[in-house]
Amino acid sequence: MRWWSGHKAAARPNRVMRQGASVGRAASRRGGLGLLRRIWWLAVCMTMLVSVGWGATWLYREASPLVADWLQVREVTVVGAITLSRQEVVERLGLQPGETIFSVDVQKLTDRLEAHPWIKEARVSRKLPQTLVVGITERQAVAVLRTPSWALLLDADAHALSALKESEDPGLPVLVGIDPKAFLLGTTQSREAAQTGIKVARLVGHALHDRAEVDMGNAENAVAYVKGLRFQFGPSSFEEQWDRYRKIEHALRTGVSVRQGKSTAHCALHPFQETRQQRPGNGCPEIDLRYPGKVIVRERG
Incomplete structure (x- = not known):
């Protein structure tokens, strides 16, 4: 009996060790699966980003001419011109063909206008979708x-x-x-x-x-x-x-x-x-x- 009891007691640590090893292997398998999932999700996200970027580039290329045409400057409203004619003011702006209301440099347009001897102050603003509004204050001859x-x-x-x-x-x-x-x-x-x-x-x-x-x-x-x-x-x-x-x-x-x-x-x-x-x-x-x-x-x- 004493021998059996001793043998049983000695077998108990071996079982504990085997159980610990099993738990470790299970945890290792779970960690490996988690890593695989993360890699998979990363690959999916990268694929989605590439697809979205490609789609956006394609959409921009296809839609850009339409948007540019829609926003092209087609009208210039001139306010405050008395001595100068509207045509003189528009010519002074020096707008290039095909320019949109967002491609024009408002400050440069203002500087061009104020370089005219009759224009004391100029203001240029955008009005969607296709209009530039020009306000001028003329100098008065005295x-x-x-x-x-x-x-x-x-x-x-x-x-x-x-x-x-x-x-x-x-x-x-x-x-x-x-x-x-x-x-x-x-x-x-x-x-x-x-x-x-x-x-x-x-x-x-x-x-x-x-x-x-x-x-x-x-x-x-x-x-x-x-x-x-x-x-x-x-x-x-x-x-x-x-x-x-x-x-x-x-x-x-x-x-x-x-x-x-x-x-x-x-x-x-x-x-x-x-x-x-x-x-x-x-x-x-x-x-x-x-x-x-x-x-x-x-x-x-």
């Missing part, structure tokens, strides 16, 4: 720069807008005495002189309800001609100088007319019909505002 050989329209910032034909008279104030070569080269001095002349012309012309001619031959001494009067301005505040004249204007003009016994209408200047040598003279008054606190009146002979 004066004419006249030289012995040509005349230019200027805006309030003294930007040159376009040349005038000899027969054209836009009825705007006229600037003279500015070096034409320096102005075309864009020198700071000539442009500032033009800006000063525009400011004086607007100030005097608005107050006297007539267009003025302003001689800017001397940048420190702007000379304005309007309604038979000649005004000399110094480099200080034009508004302050003009305010001095306005305070005595009525009495001054009445006194001059009484002394002359006639109207000053004969002194009127027609800027596009007369030369600088034919400016008002012979009894036409000159008002000198260059000296602080004074209004000096002279009668020119």
Whole structure:
């Protein structure tokens, strides 16, 4: 009995060992099956991705011409053009045949438009499916720069807008005495002189309800001609100088007319019909505002 008991006890560890080995083999088989499943799913996913990519490429190739045709720019809406025509604006865009509303570079189109002398600001936007919307703000002509050989329209910032034909008279104030070569080269001095002349012309012309001619031959001494009067301005505040004249204007003009016994209408200047040598003279008054606190009146002979 003791021998049997000992033999039975010795057999028990062997069974445990065999059972452990069986469990290990089963776990190994399950791990191998799991790995195979993962590899299989990975292969399926890769196949699906390749199929989707191929299908998308094929669809793009087939549909791209249709989409491009559907989105091709076929209409340009222009808003804000007054002096410029719609055709001029469209030509300035420089659109190429076949361009779509997504292939065009909106910033480049804007830059092209704003390079035009008449366009102060431009805005370009897309409107699906086939329209570009162009909004522009034009520069406004406020004066004419006249030289012995040509005349230019200027805006309030003294930007040159376009040349005038000899027969054209836009009825705007006229600037003279500015070096034409320096102005075309864009020198700071000539442009500032033009800006000063525009400011004086607007100030005097608005107050006297007539267009003025302003001689800017001397940048420190702007000379304005309007309604038979000649005004000399110094480099200080034009508004302050003009305010001095306005305070005595009525009495001054009445006194001059009484002394002359006639109207000053004969002194009127027609800027596009007369030369600088034919400016008002012979009894036409000159008002000198260059000296602080004074209004000096002279009668020119």
